[in-house]
Amino acid sequence: MSDASKPGRPKLFRLPTARHRLRRDIDRELRFHIEGRVEELVAQGYTREQAEREVSERFGDVGTVRNELEEIDTMTHRKREFGEWRSALARDFGYALRGLFIRPGFAIIVILTLGLGLGATTAIYALLDAVVLRPLPYSDSDRLVYIDHPVPGINQDTHWRMSQAGYFFFRKNSKTLANIALFNRSEATLVTPDGAERTRAALVSDNFLDVVGSRPYLGRAFTAADNRPNAPPVTILGYDFWRQRFNSDPQIVGKTVNIGSETSQIIGVAPPTLQLPDYQVQIWAPLELDPDAPAVNSHYLDAVARLGPGVTIAAAQAEAASLTSRLPEVFPRAYSPGFMEKTRFSVMVASLRDTVIGGMSRTLWILLAAVAIVLLIAFANVANLFLVRSESRRRELAIRTALGADRLHLAGHYLSESILLSLLGGVLAVGLAYAAVRFLIVLNPSSVPRLAELSFGWRPLLVTFVVSLGSGVLLGLLPLTRVAVGGTDVATLREGGRGQTASRRQLSARSALIVAQMALAVVLLAAAGLMIRSFERLRSVRPGLDPSGLLTFDMSLPWSRYGNARVRGPDGYLPSFRFYRELTQRLSALPGVTNVAVTTAIAIKDGDGCALVFARERADTRETAPCVGNVLAGPGYFETMRIAVRGRTVTWADMEEKNGAVIVSKALGDRLWPGADPIGKELRPNGTDGAYYHVVGVTGDVLTHGLDQPPTEIVYYPMMPMEGAPLWQPPLHVSVAIRTHADDPLSLVASVRSIVSSLDREIPIANAQTMETVVAKSTAKATFAMLLLAIAGGMALVLSAVGIYGVISYTVNQRRAEIGVRMALGARASQVGRMVVGQSLRVAALGIVVGLAGAFAATRVMQSLLFGVSPTDPVTLVGVTVLLVTLGAVASYAPARRATKVDPVEVLRRE
Amino acid sequence: MADPDLDLLRGTLDLLILKTLSWGPMHGLAVLRWVEQVTGSRLQITEGALYPALHRMEQKGWLGADWGYTDRNREAKFYKLTAAGRRQLVAELSKWSRYTEAVNLVITAEGAK
Secondary structure, three states, rough: OOOOOOOOOOOHHHHHHHHHHHHHHHHHHHHHHHHHHHHHHHHHHOOOOHHHHHHHHHOOOHOOOOOHHHHHHHHHHHHHHHHHHHHHHHHHHHHHHHHHHHHHHHHHHHHHHHHHHHHHHHHHHHHHHHHHHOOOOOOOOEEEEEEEOOOOOOOOOOOEEEHHHHHHHHHHHHOEEEEEEEEEEEEEEEEEEEEEEEEEEEEEOOOHHHHHOOOEEEEOOOHHHOOOOOOOEEEOOOHHHHHHHHHOOOOOOEEEEEEEEEEEEEEOOOOOOOOOOOEHHHOEEEHHHHOOOOOOOOOEEEEEEEEEOOOOOHHHHHHHHHHHOOOOHHOOOOOOOHHHHHHHHOOOOEEHHHHHHHHHHHHHHHHOOOOOOOHHHHHHEEEEHHHHHHHHHHHHHHHHHHOOOOHHHHHHHHHHHHHHHHHHHHHHHHHHHHHHHHHHHHHHHOOOOOOOHHHOOHHHHHHHHHHHHHHHHHHHHHHHHHOEEEEOOOHHHHOOOOOOOOOHHHHHHHHHHHHHHHHHHHHHHHHHHHHHHHHHHHHHHOOOOOOOOOOEEEEEEEEEHOOOOOOOOOOOOOOOOOOOOOOOHHHHHOEEEEEEEOOOOOOOOOOOOOEEEEEOOOOOOOOOOOOEEEEEEEOOHHHHHHOOOOOOOOOOHHHOOOOOOOEEHHHHHHHHHOOOOOOOOEEEEOOOOOOEEEEEEEEEEOOOOOOOOOOOOOOEEEOOOOOOOOOOOOOEEEEEEEEEEOOOOHHHHHHHHHHHHHHOOOEEEEEEEEHHHHHHHHHHHHHHHHHHHHHHHHHHHHHHHHHHHHHHHHHHHHOHHHHHHHHHHOOHHHHHHHHHHHHHHHHOOOOOOOHHHHHHHHHHHHHHHHOOOOOOOHHHHHHHHHHHHHHHHHHHHHHHHHHHHOHHHHHHHOO | OOOOOOOOOOOOHHHHHHHOOOOOOEHHHHHHHHHHHHHOOOOOOOOOHHHHHHHHHHHHHOEEEEEOOOOOEEEEEEEOOOOHHHHHHHHHHHHHHHHHHHHHHHHHHOOOO
16 A cells, blocks of 8 residues: 555545556656656667667657556546545435434434424415515516505505505606506406306406406407496406306307406406515406596506506606696695695505505514524534533543544444434424425415415425534534544543533533523524514403304395385395395394394494595585595494494484484594584584584494504594485495304304395305404414414523423433432532532523523514513513523423432442 | 558447456556457557557546556556446457347348348
8 A cells, every 4th residue: 555545635626646656656657657668678688778768769759658547547546536425425325324223312302403494484484485585476566666655644554555646646756667457456256157256357448468468268358348347348357267167168258258247348357476565366347447537546456557667666756746736736636735735645656566565574574583593593402412422421522533533533433323314304404394285275264465375386395405414514513623622532531431521611612502592582482572562462452342143145136126315125125225224123033133234334344444424513625624434324233243332323214314313432532522522513424514413323433443543533424424415435345244142253154144145145255254254364464473473482492491301401411420429428418409500500590691682682573563561571581581580590400309319329339 | 561541430449458457457558458469460450549549448437547567677657447447348359240240130141132
């Protein structure tokens, strides 16, 4: 063997040495050959000179041959090295695998711990990837913007949507927008011979498909003529709907369907991918738009636009702002300067994606940070396990080093084991994450946008793979740091593995890990605690109604048979009223049902709009009058919802008399008539000049906008406008609330459906749900964040407990001798126990202090998720501190007990 | 002396080396001498072909190489057949005989009438 392959020489210096060796061997071989030839000829009688000339003549150019040989040998060398490396790798992994089967406990704990930490991270990352990072499913979707109107003068967070006049104005005058389109989420009744069905519909302007960069799968798109008022009804079917309900009929275009009791012609089928954001559209229909209609200040349309080439959102925003400021001069009747000033009506151009994702982006990033902390804690635990094991392997390491294993060989040995383990952890993680994401889809939290698009992308898989590979490398290199600091030498062998001296450095490394772990746990638990506290606050909010035992559903009466307010039946009722009244009576007769009411908006579930209201005593103008919610509530609404009313409620008799009795919410009463009793006061909506409604009742505070919102200002008008002020048509799109004794209000749905269809088989019911579901949905975002943070916090707690227990327990084992000596010298068991617990508490305390500082900094970003709790809520922080101190004490209890059981005699004998 | 008409056919060099080494480990010069001796110098291998062939076969794993001492106590690189080399020799031999048989069939055939 040559002398160039001394063990321990770093790889860097080996290749040149190898090349040098190859070259030298070639020279030796060739020189031997030439020498031998020359001697042959000399023996035949040549002179030496002649012989040399003869040989070199026959040999040809020695240099060429040498170069060729060198090339071949270099390749041989490389192949051999690669082969050795490969077989070493296979051998190392083989050893690792065998080792794991021999000691499955270690492997299982490492795989489980890493799998849990990584799994949580992968799941949240998959969610973040699908919801936030992936573009919307429209072509070139980064260029799509959403346009609406903030009205900070009314409410800081309120945005109004686009108006029809605004749409035509922007479309005509904007230079920065390539195109702008309108859409509305809506519902439509599809009537077939099998019955009536409520479908999800999208109402769009003619250019909607152009703007989102799509084209019909079959047939044609809408044209401007389709949007005109009184245009013949046309429909484009959603792709999935066409496949399921129309059996993918290729001849569908040109056929007709009955939508809302009107005959509508099918002009096309939408492409498979086309949906509204978070709305699986079944039927596409044209919006009714009239470019010649006088401008009305009515903002009910969603506007989506495509930016012109090279235009930034900021540029589009600037132009939209300048266009908006011209509205009062262009449409003085709809947008008076007073209105603009009072509402501070402005415009906002934002990326469509940001609008769709909304606040969820921040929530998900916070959750990702939370699970990343769990991962770090899990990693710290595993690192501790590896450190402990490397300690117990010091002898093995020393023997290997003494036998000439260089650091590379050792690295290969340890890395193969740790990488194998962490990759297995990664596999487990992907499985767990997949299950978690499935579970989440089943759970279907309404607060998470784009959930329908959720699938496990390649990015989460890649990230998991990289992270688990990285942690494997780190864990494998951990024991090698021992070699680097000279921890393993012959001394270790001589010590016979009994030494206690070398472990001091190890111990401090492990304590540092525990301190970091505790600090991270504090941050995470503080976040989870804050969420739990604000969730509690939210749950303890009284919405002003009783959601238990309530069933709600929506219903739409076709205009063609119920819309005409002039047609009355022989009993003098409008057809819609007769329907509502009969429905109410029939539903009330159902067993267990106590109250039934029809209304245009159910508190919390539906928005209640905004309309100007004028009180008789106040000298409000159109500019100063408050814009408040208005709901047309049928008789029995307050009794059914159990909304407290002082005074009296509105009855069918009031409706028939059209006497103008109304109910106001307490918040509105306080605003319009501060300090006075609203009962007996008079008010009117915008547009009735002479006639005033009179207040007959005041509700308690009702939070119709959700539990985290202030009490609503609202007027409950009767469904039938008062005599002489026919401002509204009887409503056709209504919600119904039913109060029942039944344990599960949903059990009524079948009977409700058959009653409705027996009254009119072309009227379907939709969105049947309990009021408790409605309330739960309104807190869904907080629930979602709280639930996941609480899970992460729980994992952090358990992992930290395991971590601190492991280290304290190990220390006790290490210090057995010392403890034995102490006890031999007269230390009492209680003193020894206190010493162990004290050590645990010191480490925990340090971690808690660091963690509290971190929590102060970190929980600030959660402000928007919190309700009624400050990010530095002292109760939470103290609670977390107490929890972790307890944890430190409990985790060290068992090791402390073990320490007190040390038998000094036995220990001293062993020494 | 060398017969210039008997240029080594391509691919036969490997066969010659494998066969020669089947008698035992040899250094490059010995391989050369053996071939010359057996053929009465009718076949001559040039050094420029021999050594690359030896090294290439070493790379393929047919030959093993070790430094050792000659009878006259000189250090030389000795080649020997590996197990793979032995298998290769068998394969090359059968290939060679099939080849020469085929060539013989052609050159000894009666002309077409």
